[in-house]
Amino acid sequence: MALLTDEVRKYIGAESTPFPACDPVEKGAVRRYAQAIMDPDPAYASDEAGARYGGAVAPPLYPAFMFRTPFGSPDVLTERAHDPDFDGLVMGVRDGLPELPLHGFSLLNGGAEVEFYRYARHGETVFQKSRYADIYERETRAGPMVFVIIETEYTNGAGELLMRARKTIIRRK
Amino acid sequence: MARVNFEDVEVGQEIGPLLKGPLQTPHLMRWSAAMENWHKIHYDERFAKEHDKLPGLLINGSLKQQFIVQLLKDWAGREGWVWKVNFQFRAMNIVGETLSVWAKVKGKREAPAYGLVELDLGIRNEKGLESTPGSAVVALPYRGREAVPYPFVPPPAG
Numbered sequence: 001m002a003l004l005t006d007e008v009r010k011y012i013g014a015e016s017t018p019f020p021a022c023d024p025v026e027k028g029a030v031r032r033y034a035q036a037i038m039d040p041d042p043a044y045a046s047d048e049a050g051a052r053y054g055g056a057v058a059p060p061l062y063p064a065f066m067f068r069t070p071f072g073s074p075d076v077l078t079e080r081a082h083d084p085d086f087d088g089l090v091m092g093v094r095d096g097l098p099e100l101p102l103h104g105f106s107l108l109n110g111g112a113e114v115e116f117y118r119y120a121r122h123g124e125t126v127f128q129k130s131r132y133a134d135i136y137e138r139e140t141r142a143g144p145m146v147f148v149i150i151e152t153e154y155t156n157g158a159g160e161l162l163m164r165a166r167k168t169i170i171r172r173k
Numbered sequence: 174m175a176r177v178n179f180e181d182v183e184v185g186q187e188i189g190p191l192l193k194g195p196l197q198t199p200h201l202m203r204w205s206a207a208m209e210n211w212h213k214i215h216y217d218e219r220f221a222k223e224h225d226k227l228p229g230l231l232i233n234g235s236l237k238q239q240f241i242v243q244l245l246k247d248w249a250g251r252e253g254w255v256w257k258v259n260f261q262f263r264a265m266n267i268v269g270e271t272l273s274v275w276a277k278v279k280g281k282r283e284a285p286a287y288g289l290v291e292l293d294l295g296i297r298n299e300k301g302l303e304s305t306p307g308s309a310v311v312a313l314p315y316r317g318r319e320a321v322p323y324p325f326v327p328p329p330a331g
Contacts, residue, residue, distance in 0.1 A: 029207075032206070032207045033208065035203070035207070036203045036207035036208075037207075037236065037239040037240070037243065039243045041243075041246070041247070052251045052252075052323060053323060059239065059243075060242050061239060065208045065235070068208075069209070084224070085224070087212060087213055087220070087224075088211040088214075089210070089212050090211070106224075106225045107212075108262070109233075109235060109262055110261065110262055111234070111259070111261035111262050111305075111307070112238065112260065113257070114259065116254070116255055116256060116257075118323065118324035160324065168261075
């Protein structure tokens with residue numbers, strides 16, 4: 001049973017132009033994030049504790065979680081409130097990539113490879129550039145699944161590399 | 174955070190574990206809110222079970238990866254640097270579980286400005302299920318020498 005159509009496959013290589021997260025690294029957003037991951041590292045709140053990094057910073061993976069729904073965007077939660085297949089995810093905003101035509105497929109996070117170069121400092125704007133590095137189908141014990149590989153580079157406003165990520169997203173019927 | 178010198182690390186050495194949990198629905202809600210991601214499988218039990226055929230509410234993979242990075246970062250200390258981390262979400266962790274994040278030194282190699290430590294890592298629940306196998310490369314300073322450069326500069330190719 002082939003899940004992966006040529007229509008989906010043609011997205012391989014599609015990439016976003018670099019674009020900024022809707023908000024810079026905010027102290028309060030960093031606090032909520034650090035509390036949610038239960039990492040009380042003082043470098044997340046204090047310039048002194050974060051001196052090694054040039055001041056207070058966000059947790060290492062934070063840049064990957066900054067690409068949220070910009071103010072003024074359509075409210076997908078309301079638009080799809082009556083759609084029984086709506087999984088709550090607001091796709092297409094987070095990585096700037098076109099949504100794959102896989103409507104009704106569930107989505108699981110398969111894992112990632114991440115490289116860190118510097119941490120995002122409070123007040124910094126973070127940019128990302130993503131591409132569909134690969135899309136392929138695999139037969140698994142739980143049936144056929146589509147594996148979507150997304151490569152992303154995160155930089156700060158000065159163009160300095162913060163981190164790279166190669167994420168695996170698993171889609172299945 | 175204590176400085177760990179490259180010379181003090183031995184192959185086979187275990188790092189951690191870092192314990193998180195029991196992770197209940199409020200923990201998952203707090204994380205969903207902090208990152209503004211409303212994927213229902215982490216808080217809507219009916220959707221998780223009936224639509225996505227899952228055994229229960231899933232602990233977010235995105236949360237589990239934070240724990241892995243925290244363990245490595247706190248071990249490397251301010252003068253070390255977590256360079257590479259990879260992990261695969263191979264098995265599900267269900268709400269209510271306590272997660273034990275572990276790492277073990279697999280190998281060591283020397284770069285000019287610092288040493289590189291290769292680790293295997295994972296996340297184990299109370300039943301011993303390994304859900305998140307992975308590996309990492311952490312840079313540590315040589316004894317008596319300066320900290321790993323920040324921002325991190327990768328070693329010469331090879």
